[in-house]
Amino acid sequence: MDDKIVEFISLLRSNGLRTSLSEDLDAFAAVSRMGLGDRTQLRDTLRATLVKSTLDIATFDELFDLYFGGLADAMKQVETASRQALQVDDGDYQDLIDSLAEILEQMDVDLSDLAQHLLQDDTGQLERRLREAAREADLGNIERSFQEGRYGHSVAQILGIGGLAQELERLKEQLGDLDPDLQERLAKLIDQRLQDLTNMIKRMVRLELQKRDQTLRENQRERSLEDKSFYYLSEEEVRQMKEAVAKLAQRLKNVVAIRRRKGKRGKFDVKATLRRNLQYGGVPFRIQFDRRIKDRPQVMVLCDVSDSVRNVSRFMLQFVYSLQDLYARVRSFIFVSDIGEVTQMFEEFEIQEALDQSLSGGVINIYAHSDFGRAFRTFHRDHLEAVNKRTTVIVLGDARNNYNAAHEWVLRDVKLRAKQVIWLNPENRLTWGFGDSEMDRYMPHCDIVEECRNLKQLYAVVDRMVH
Amino acid sequence: MFTSIDDVIEKFAAERYICDRRIATVVYLASELQKPILVEGPAGVGKTELAKVTARALGHDLIRLQCYEGLDEAKALYEWEYAKQLLYTQILKDKIGEVIGAAPTLAEAVDRIANEDDVFFSDRFLLPRPLLQAVSSAEPSVLLIDEIDKADSEFEAFLLEVLSDFQVSVPELGTLRARHVPIVVLTSNNAREMSDALKRRCLHLYIDFPTADRELEIVRLKVPDVRDELAEQVVAVVQKIRDADLKKTPSISETLDWAKALTLLNVGHLDDALVDETLSTILKYEGDLRKGQEELRAHLAKRKAEAAATSSPGDDASKDMLH
Ligand SMILES: Nc1ncnc2c1ncn2[C@@H]1O[C@H](COP(=O)(O)OP(=O)(O)O)[C@@H](O)[C@H]1O
Ligand SMILES: [Mg+2]
Numbered sequence: 001m002d003d004k005i006v007e008f009i010s011l012l013r014s015n016g017l018r019t020s021l022s023e024d025l026d027a028f029a030a031v032s033r034m035g036l037g038d039r040t041q042l043r044d045t046l047r048a049t050l051v052k053s054t055l056d057i058a059t060f061d062e063l064f065d066l067y068f069g070g071l072a073d074a075m076k077q078v079e080t081a082s083r084q085a086l087q088v089d090d091g092d093y094q095d096l097i098d099s100l101a102e103i104l105e106q107m108d109v110d111l112s113d114l115a116q117h118l119l120q121d122d123t124g125q126l127e128r129r130l131r132e133a134a135r136e137a138d139l140g141n142i143e144r145s146f147q148e149g150r151y152g153h154s155v156a157q158i159l160g161i162g163g164l165a166q167e168l169e170r171l172k173e174q175l176g177d178l179d180p181d182l183q184e185r186l187a188k189l190i191d192q193r194l195q196d197l198t199n200m201i202k203r204m205v206r207l208e209l210q211k212r213d214q215t216l217r218e219n220q221r222e223r224s225l226e227d228k229s230f231y232y233l234s235e236e237e238v239r240q241m242k243e244a245v246a247k248l249a250q251r252l253k254n255v256v257a258i259r260r261r262k263g264k265r266g267k268f269d270v271k272a273t274l275r276r277n278l279q280y281g282g283v284p285f286r287i288q289f290d291r292r293i294k295d296r297p298q299v300m301v302l303c304d305v306s307d308s309v310r311n312v313s314r315f316m317l318q319f320v321y322s323l324q325d326l327y328a329r330v331r332s333f334i335f336v337s338d339i340g341e342v343t344q345m346f347e348e349f350e351i352q353e354a355l356d357q358s359l360s361g362g363v364i365n366i367y368a369h370s371d372f373g374r375a376f377r378t379f380h381r382d383h384l385e386a387v388n389k390r391t392t393v394i395v396l397g398d399a400r401n402n403y404n405a406a407h408e409w410v411l412r413d414v415k416l417r418a419k420q421v422i423w424l425n426p427e428n429r430l431t432w433g434f435g436d437s438e439m440d441r442y443m444p445h446c447d448i449v450e451e452c453r454n455l456k457q458l459y460a461v462v463d464r465m466v467h
Numbered sequence: 468m469f470t471s472i473d474d475v476i477e478k479f480a481a482e483r484y485i486c487d488r489r490i491a492t493v494v495y496l497a498s499e500l501q502k503p504i505l506v507e508g509p510a511g512v513g514k515t516e517l518a519k520v521t522a523r524a525l526g527h528d529l530i531r532l533q534c535y536e537g538l539d540e541a542k543a544l545y546e547w548e549y550a551k552q553l554l555y556t557q558i559l560k561d562k563i564g565e566v567i568g569a570a571p572t573l574a575e576a577v578d579r580i581a582n583e584d585d586v587f588f589s590d591r592f593l594l595p596r597p598l599l600q601a602v603s604s605a606e607p608s609v610l611l612i613d614e615i616d617k618a619d620s621e622f623e624a625f626l627l628e629v630l631s632d633f634q635v636s637v638p639e640l641g642t643l644r645a646r647h648v649p650i651v652v653l654t655s656n657n658a659r660e661m662s663d664a665l666k667r668r669c670l671h672l673y674i675d676f677p678t679a680d681r682e683l684e685i686v687r688l689k690v691p692d693v694r695d696e697l698a699e700q701v702v703a704v705v706q707k708i709r710d711a712d713l714k715k716t717p718s719i720s721e722t723l724d725w726a727k728a729l730t731l732l733n734v735g736h737l738d739d740a741l742v743d744e745t746l747s748t749i750l751k752y753e754g755d756l757r758k759g760q761e762e763l764r765a766h767l768a769k770r771k772a773e774a775a776a777t778s779s780p781g782d783d784a785s786k787d788m789l790h
């Protein structure tokens with residue numbers, strides 16, 4: 001059973017449902033505690049231990065049915081069809097199987113395991129053999145329907161269908177002494193069983209393909225969103241993207257929260273308390289805990305919201321908003337040609353409202369032509385003072401400057417004072433420096449420069465920032 | 468403890484909670500593996516009740532921590548009773564004077580007091596909050612951490628520590644370790660995503676709005692006086708209304724409220740006028756009320772058309788319309 005669960009978990013994983021080792025162990029512990037039970041119970045047990053997001057429940061259920069139900073169900077269907085082909089009902093069929101077993105015992109023939117499972121209708125054992133063969137044939141790698149034949153063939157070979165067919169032929173000959181009527185019926189049964197096994201292999205291969213198909217479909221959907229450039233998104237994708245960025249922000253928040261736990265509630269500090277309470281005659285009015293003083297990071301974000309990055313700036317701003325939510329000391333600016341601070345606004349308003357306001361033209365003229373140089377100079381004049389050796393300055397923009405003066409010296413000055421300067425550019429790296437892009441001039445004055453065209457790159461940037 | 472999944476179902480039924488195998492499996496697993504359960508789902512589907520009923524079914528104490536924005540360690544774990552400490556210092560002023568005695572310097576005096584601080588940071592002045600209560604309880608308990616999604620991520624991270632080893636350290640007193648690992652139920656209305664770390668630690672249970680059959684069962688159980696026909700109609704209407712795109716989808720609590728109110732009014736079955744008059748019991752927003760009525764009207768019109776098509780004109784089809 002453990003093997004099956006391991007395999008199932010890897011199927012989940014290839015469908016984007018990641019589980020951690022501790023969850024896998026929980027699943028094993030739970031299944032062994034609960035006993036096998038029926039399929040529903042197994043499903044409920046695995047789901048409770050392995051699926052932690054409501055959104056994943058549907059995928060899990062589907063995969064569970066495919067994996068744990070699929071083959072067994074398919075085998076049952078094959079058997080039903082086989083009875084119809086033999087034109088017998090369940091009772092007759094069982095009688096036939098039983099009498100064959102009896103005769104074989106009397107004749108004392110030595111059959112291979114596979115032949116025995118097949119002729120004695122031992123579905124459980126057959127399923128096990130099929131699965132083993134599937135594993136050996138790497139059936140899990142099947143990707144396209146034209147490969148069905150090839151994989152089916154190699155599963156059949158591993159099972160040894162050729163040898164089995166010969167074995168069954170010989171067996172039929174040995175039945176020659178029986179009453180002709182019975183002999184004929186048994187011969188038919190034997191032929192049919194061989195046919196059944198072939199059919200089971202075919203069904204199994206088809207099932208596997210369905211699983212992979214689903215894997216592919218799902219993966220493609222996700223991957224395409226992650227890889228898709230912020231510039232070209234449909235309305236639906238914009239919606240999904242917003243969710244994804246929100247999730248990203250939440251993840252960031254969780255990581256930071258856990259990290260911060262390391263500075264725990266300090267111990268009660270008697271001396272400091274008494275010192276603080278001298279004015280109250282030594283009566284401890286105000287309690288003092290000793291706390292490690294943390295080097296609080298400061299972040300200043302400068303976000304380009306010009307026309308050329310219109311689509312991108314919403315996500316960028318959403319991201320900036322979450323950053324601000326996360327770190328107490330974030331100051332956020334937006335710029336096109338003017339530059340304006342939106343920190344206060346981001347603090348006061350809900351995200352949608354805040355974004356709408358930033359992009360409505362109330363803070364700065366957003367219909368102006370981009371002028372990074374001018375915006376930087378203004379920043380230099382008004383805010384350079386605020387930059388110090390604990391400040392991380394993040395610039396989000398495409399550096400397309402309409403052939404205005406770049407004034408890269410501003411960045412040089414900022415870099416001298418700041419802890420680090422990070423530039424995230426939503427344009428393809430290949431286009432940097434061409435046309436009116438001043439990226440080449442700005443780059444030397446940054447500590448980190450990243451292309452940030454899609455969700456995947458944004459994820460990567462965030463990972464670097466929090467780790 | 469529960470002896471099996473069926474045992475959970477039976478014990479819950481005895482405590483008037485309708486529970487399917489899926490829910491029972493998770494509860495049973497949680498008690499067997501000593502893992503917390505994270506219950507997610509819309510408001511009013513019985514998440515909180517699940518914890519309460521678990522406590523009742525096992526005869527355990529229920530310890531509840533209601534989460535809210537800004538909830539912090541002090542409110543969840545323990546606080547020092549400053550007022551009481553203050554009072555004691557006042558009363559013991561002379562004694563304190565003795566301890567300080569003729570200390571030559573202020574620093575010396577402070578040191579002497581510091582030697583005595585154990586007295587003031589002892590159990591006597593400790594105010595245990597739910598988490599500490601659960602950890603220090605002499606009896607096995609059920610710990611309900613309700614609406615965890617309302618607390619901040621920082622609090623969640625703190626909770627994670629407590630849940631990972633069920634020990635709590637009070638710097639002034641030392642480390643307390645739970646004598647009985649409580650059964651922990653965390654609920655969330657999905658206001659925000661929980662951290663992966665917390666999810667990893669928990670078993671997961673999603674409770675959705677109930678099917679019509681289950682909801683009917685719950686109504687009959689919780690409003691025993693309700694007439695059969697009324698119960699069926701109420702459930703049918705609520706189920707229908709849940710299809711509409713509403714700001715607040717009515718939940719089991721609303722269904723129960725409605726059935727109770729109608730039963731109090733001694734109503735035997737619903738008609739259009741009654742629905743119009745009392746729909747506000749289950750729909751709290753003006754816009755929702757309008758949408759709900761539209762949804763029902765459309766539904767009724769469709770029913771009527773169907774009834775007209777299948778039965779001879781003049782038949783009274785209105786009786787069955789709400790089904
Ligand atoms: N399965 C159930 N069996 C009996 N009563 C239920 C069930 N589910 C919900 N209820 C009732 O519905 C109401 C709302 O439940 P509650 O636990 O407060 O919801 P939640 O915590 O999910 O918001 C309660 O009165 C509860 O008794
Ligand atoms: Mg609740």
